[in-house]
Amino acid sequence: MRDEESKVLASIEKRLYIGGEWIEAKGNATFDVEDPATGATIAKVADATPSDALSALDAAHSAFGEWSQTAPRYRAEIIRRAYELIMQKQEELALLMTLEMGKPLPEARGEVAYAADFFRWFSEEAVRIDGRYYVAPDGNSRVLTLKQPVGVAYMITPWNFPLAMGTRKIGPALAAGCTVILKPAEQTPLCSLALMSIMVEAGLPSGVLNVIPTSDPAAVTDVLLEDPRLRKLSFTGSTDVGRMLAGRSANKLLRVSMELGGNAPFIVFDDANIDLAVDQAMIAKMRNMGEACTSANRFLVAASVADEFAQKLASRMGALKLGRGTEADSNVGPLIDLDAIAKVQRLVGDAIALGAKVLTGGEAVAGDGYFYKPTVLVDVPSNAAISTNEIFGPVAPIVTFANEEEAVRLANSTEYGLVAYIFTSNVSRALRVSESLQTGMVGLNQGMVSNAGAPFGGVKSSGFGREGGFEGIEEYLDLKYVAINHR
Numbered sequence: 001m002r003d004e005e006s007k008v009l010a011s012i013e014k015r016l017y018i019g020g021e022w023i024e025a026k027g028n029a030t031f032d033v034e035d036p037a038t039g040a041t042i043a044k045v046a047d048a049t050p051s052d053a054l055s056a057l058d059a060a061h062s063a064f065g066e067w068s069q070t071a072p073r074y075r076a077e078i079i080r081r082a083y084e085l086i087m088q089k090q091e092e093l094a095l096l097m098t099l100e101m102g103k104p105l106p107e108a109r110g111e112v113a114y115a116a117d118f119f120r121w122f123s124e125e126a127v128r129i130d131g132r133y134y135v136a137p138d139g140n141s142r143v144l145t146l147k148q149p150v151g152v153a154y155m156i157t158p159w160n161f162p163l164a165m166g167t168r169k170i171g172p173a174l175a176a177g178c179t180v181i182l183k184p185a186e187q188t189p190l191c192s193l194a195l196m197s198i199m200v201e202a203g204l205p206s207g208v209l210n211v212i213p214t215s216d217p218a219a220v221t222d223v224l225l226e227d228p229r230l231r232k233l234s235f236t237g238s239t240d241v242g243r244m245l246a247g248r249s250a251n252k253l254l255r256v257s258m259e260l261g262g263n264a265p266f267i268v269f270d271d272a273n274i275d276l277a278v279d280q281a282m283i284a285k286m287r288n289m290g291e292a293c294t295s296a297n298r299f300l301v302a303a304s305v306a307d308e309f310a311q312k313l314a315s316r317m318g319a320l321k322l323g324r325g326t327e328a329d330s331n332v333g334p335l336i337d338l339d340a341i342a343k344v345q346r347l348v349g350d351a352i353a354l355g356a357k358v359l360t361g362g363e364a365v366a367g368d369g370y371f372y373k374p375t376v377l378v379d380v381p382s383n384a385a386i387s388t389n390e391i392f393g394p395v396a397p398i399v400t401f402a403n404e405e406e407a408v409r410l411a412n413s414t415e416y417g418l419v420a421y422i423f424t425s426n427v428s429r430a431l432r433v434s435e436s437l438q439t440g441m442v443g444l445n446q447g448m449v450s451n452a453g454a455p456f457g458g459v460k461s462s463g464f465g466r467e468g469g470f471e472g473i474e475e476y477l478d479l480k481y482v483a484i485n486h487r
């Protein structure tokens, strides 16, 4: 390990942050964090127990009264300072992210900026929480509506975007006046701990944000969901876990946001600019090694241009260099763990057994770390498991279609509904197909939809609720109506 890597790892607090203090977990237990590029342990982090989770809830609940009453401008300025601190520390945060998650450094830098942008956006939104006053239909009374923070919010985040998935929840929650318990994914707790230090430096009062990494998310979550002081759950992760947590929350009538899995279709029509489609396919497929909920999962290409698109994509994918994300020339990092490799192997193996052909890649890389070669598959039959499962790896299966109607039918034939990408130069078709797709987001001639100023989220089994945009803060606000006698 290089000096700068050891230095950045040594600089991170590895304890829990509860009620304004860094503390060991009850019983002093820790768990290991691995570098997926080597399989080596890079840190030992305090392992929160259910009892620690309740301490975090005590702290967040006590801090709520005061924090929820602070001036919006006061909250805005703390969040804005945190934005500036994240950007000042972009290089260290990016290195930390690459070490615990694997993505190449340039992408990690991009995620740090994207993560910070949620703080910039919500620092600006904190001062725009509004209500209405109007005459009721009978003319005798008046209606006043106002918005108030929901209370203590519990946030569960995944490993694939270790910083941005946190800031995209914490930014609006703090702006609204909520207090927070953050539980990062066990594979990547270090970015959340680094973020906590930044929040302290930005002047966040004690108890407003608490961070509890744990190797036992189910046990920690159980006690929190049982406690009536918790008022909001915001979850980003797999559909299976999200579905289970939504069920549990329903019983408690908790406010819930669910950002779940995806199975994005990437549709290339015969009138598309093919070079642009290939450029954007590289982003939609290879950003984060394909480990993104928004990753293009199925390439649906008009039969007349499918060969050209497949050849160009395979040539670009085949030229990528795999390697440790910290190496200057590597543009594809490792997958997160052995299970991820096994899943990709199983899906590719099944597609090949059913008749798919490999244009490039098609196998894992032997040796240390969890590397899988960028892969393009053609002639993928519609009954292959790869068409219905979230791949979460660098594999592009290409399926052809004959006309627009078939493209839309194939695109919608999935339980998921997060994002779809459309490539066409026909404006009417672009708008018509955008309306027909059963997704929360559409990328039109562009392979990326992430933007702090836009409402990110899905429909169907991809969940509900929106993060970012004007809508993001509403997830942390309750609406109150005051009926006024005007006579």
Ligand code: NAD
Binding pocket: 156, 157, 158, 159, 160, 161, 165, 183, 184, 185, 186, 217, 218, 219, 221, 236, 237, 238, 239, 241, 242, 258, 259, 260, 261, 262, 292, 293, 294, 390, 418, 458, 462
């Ligand atoms: P995961 O569901 O296994 O884990 C996500 C989080 O849930 C982690 O923090 C984990 O510790 C926690 N968790 C796991 N089991 C739990 C339980 N029983 N109770 C409480 N918490 C539990 O998912 P993952 O593999 O870490 O993340 C990848 C998934 O996240 C993919 O499906 C991806 O599409 C999805 N994702 C969605 C979005 C979005 O915005 N829609 C963004 C990023 C990732």
